[in-house]
Amino acid sequence: MAEIRVEYVVGADTTDVAVRRPKSIARRGLLVVILIVVLGLPLARFIGPYNYVLQIGMILLMWVALSSSWNIVGGYAGYISLGHNVFFGVGAYFTAMIFAYLRVSPFVSAVAAGVFAVLVGLLFGLITLRAHGPSFIIATIALSLLMLNFFDNWDAAGGSSGIGYPLPPFPIEWVKVPFYYGIALCAIGAVYLSYRIAHSKFGLGLRALSQDETKAEVAGINTRLYKVMAFAASGFFIGIAGSLFGYSLTYFRPVTFFQIAIAAQMVLSSIIGGRATVAGPVIGAILIAAVNELSVVMFGATALNIVVIGGILLIVLLFFPQGIVGSLREAGRLPAFLDWD
C-alpha cells in the first residue's frame, strides 16, 4: 500500500501543503525504458530507413530540448518569450563561425556555444526583463527580428547568403549517429535541468514570482536576479542544440533559425503539453514535432503548417490552457508515469 507523505513547502507568502507520492515503480520503470530506447536506438541497426528514423528521432529530441528549456522562462517564471529562437540561432552561428575561422569541430565547441548562449541570455535578459507582461513579450519579438536583421547584414557570418560546413567526416551509413547522440544528450540534459529547477528553491521562487511578482519581491525574493538567471539558463541547451542542428544541416541562413515559426513551435509545444510542468513540454514537443513531420510527409512542406500550429495554439489556449499534463492533473487523472514533478 503506497504511503502518502505530506511535506510542508513554504511558499512566498503562504504555506502550501505539497502532497508527494513516493516515486512509483511505474514511473521509474518508464524513465528507464525511455532512456534505453533513446540511447539505444542507433545501436539497433536495422534494415530500412535507418538514417531517416534517426533523423526523425533527432528532430523530436531536439524539440524536447527546446521546449523544456523554454519552459524555464515561459512556464516556471511565467514570462512568455516569443523570441527564444535567438539562442538557437546564436548557438548555430557560434559554432559555424568558430569552425569557419578556427577549424574547430562543432562537437567540440558545442558546449562553448551553450555557454555563449547563456551569456547572450544574461545580456538580453538584463535589457528585456525590465519590462513586464506584454512589454516583455514585445521585446522578445523585437529581439528575434533584430538578430535576423543583424545576421542578414553581417558579412563575416555570410550575411543573408548563409554559412556552411563541409560534410561531416563520418562514414555515410553512420553519419546521423553522432548528431543523434549529441541532441539526445541535450534533450536529457534539458529535461533534467528542468526537473532540478522545479524542485529547487530557485524554482519555487520563480513560481512565486510568476503568480504575483510584487508579493514575491516583498517576500524577499530578488525577482530581477531570478528572472535573468532563468532567462540565461534556458539558453544553454538551446544553444547546444542549435550548434549541432546547424552542423547537421551543413548549410543554413539567418532565416533558418530566426524565423518566428521556430519560436512559435517552442511556445506551442510547452503550452499544449502543460506549462510549468516537467513532463508537459516533453509531451508537447514530441506531439507537435510528430504532427509537423507527418503533415510534411502527407501534404508536403506547405504554409499550412503554421496554420495548423496557430490553430492548435488557439484551441489549446481557449479550451485547455493548462495543457495536457495540467488538465489531466486538475481532473485528478494524471497517470503516475506522466507525473514527473
Next chain:
Amino acid sequence: MTPLLQLQDLTAGYGAGPDILNTINLTIESGRSYCIIGPNGAGKSTLLKVVCGILKPRAGEVLFRGNPVGGLRPDQLLGTGICYVPQERTVFPAMNVRENLIMGAYSVRNRATVQERMARVLEMFPILEERTNQLAGTLSGGEQQMVTLGRALMVNPVLLMIDEPSLGLAPQVADQIFATIGDLGRLDITVLLVEQNAHKGLQCADWGIVLDLGTTRFEGPADGLLQDPRIRDLYLGTRRGEVKEADR
C-alpha cells in the same frame, strides 16, 4: 410594503476562490440609510459588487423591489435605480469635472434633465463648482470622491451604495464626505454605506449591520450599535471600562 432590496441565501466569491459571502440574508427598507461594518474579508465590498452587477452570485437571490436582479449587468441595474460608488477612485482622469458628471448621466436621455441635475450636484458640492474645468486626474482624493458621489447622483438613484468613502482621505476631508452622505437622506435616496471607520459610518446612518465571515452578525439602529458593549469590543475597537470614545 416590499422591501427595497432583499438578499436571500446569497453566496458569492471571486474566480475559483472560496465563498466570501455565505448564504447571507439581508433586507433593506427604502427611506433609511444603512451602514455595514465588519472586519477585513468579511464580504462587505463583495456584497455591494454583487448587488450592482459587477460580480455574479454563485447561489441565492437578489431581489430589488421584489424582482430578481441577480446576474444582471451593471448597466441594466443602473436602469432600475441601483447606483454604485466603488472603493477605488473611479474618476475618468483625462476628463474634467464637468465631463465626469455628464458621463454620470450617460444613461439619461433628456439633455435638459442632465443640465438640471448637474446644477444641483454642483450646488451640493461647491468645491466642484470651482473646479468644473479641472481634469479629474489632478484633483485631490477628497475632491475625486466628491466627483464620484456627484456622478452617482446624476442618475437620481433609488439605492446608492458607497464602498468605503473615507479610504485614503484625511480625517477632516472624510468628515465632509460623511456629512454629505448624511444629507443624502433628505433627497429620498436609500443609502447603503460600507465603512471601515465604523464610528463615523454608524454616526451618519440610521441602521447598522455588522458583517463577519460572509454573514450578518448583528443588526440594529445605528446609535444602538454604537453603544452596544459587545459591538464596541469586537468591532469598534474601544477598550472595556472606557466611558465613551471621544469623537475626533
Next chain:
Amino acid sequence: MTDFMQVLILGLLLGGVYALMASGLTLLFGVMRVVNLAHAAFMILAAYIAFFAFELLGVDPLLSILIAMPIMFVLGIVIYALLFRRIEGTPRYVEMTVLLTFGLALVVEGMLTFFFTGIFRSTGPSYARQSFFFGEFFVPKGQLLALGVSIALLSALWAFLTFTKPGTAVRATMQNRTAAEIVGVNVRRISAMSFGIGMALAGAAGSLLSFLFPFFPSRHWQWVAILLSLIVLGGMGSLKGAVIGALILAVASALMTHRFGPSWSPITFYVALFLVLMVRPQGLFGKVVRI
C-alpha cells in the same frame, strides 16, 4: 541641408501613415488591454484585398479602403466575440491576448501564404510612381495621398471619440473601465465596437500599404514590431502618443536610412523599443501600469 529637409519630408509622410497603422493597435489596447500581434497580419490581408481588387477589377487602392474597412470591421467584431469575450476577466488576461493574437497571426499568415504564395506583391496605380516637385524637394505622390487619407481617417476617429455618445463611451472605457461600467456603459458592446474600429483602421492602412511597400505574408512580423515600438514609445493606449511616436520614429528611421543605408531602417525601431523599455517603460503618454 536640403538633403536633411528631404529626408525629413519623407519621414513625416511615412510617419503619418504609420500613425494610422498604429492607431488601431493602440485603440485595442486602450479599450480592452488587448495586445494585437495579428494587427499587421490583418493589414496585409487588406493589402491583398486591395491588390486583387486592383488587378482583377481595376479598383484603385484608395477606393479599396471603402471595401476593406467594412469587411474588417465585421471581422473584428466576430473575432472579438469568438476569441476575446470568453477570456475576459480571466487571470493573466493581457498575456493571453498576446498568445491568442500570436496564434491568430500565424493562422492568417499561413492562409495568405497558402493561397497567394510568398511572392512580393505591390499594387501599381499611377500615382505610386509619380512625384510632386516643390523647388528642390520632391514629394512622392502616392505617399502624399496616403498621408491625406491618414489625416482624414484619424480626424474622423478623433471626431467620433470626442463628439459622439458611443465615442465618448469608448474614451471613458479607455480611461477607467470600472467607472464606465458603473455609469451605465455596456462595456461588452463598446469593446466589440472598438475591436471592429481597430480592425477597420488596419484595413484602411493595408490598402495604403499595398501601393507604398512591397508586401508578402511573412512581412507582417516586421510591421508588427515596428508598430509595437511606435505605441510603446507613445505610450500604450494613448492615441495621441501613437501619432507622436509614429512621427518621431519615422523621421528617426528615415535619417538613419539616409546615413547608414536601408537595412538600418527596421533596426531603428527595435533599438528605440529597447531604449524606451529600459528608460521609461510607460512611454511618453502612457500610464504607469504594472500589468
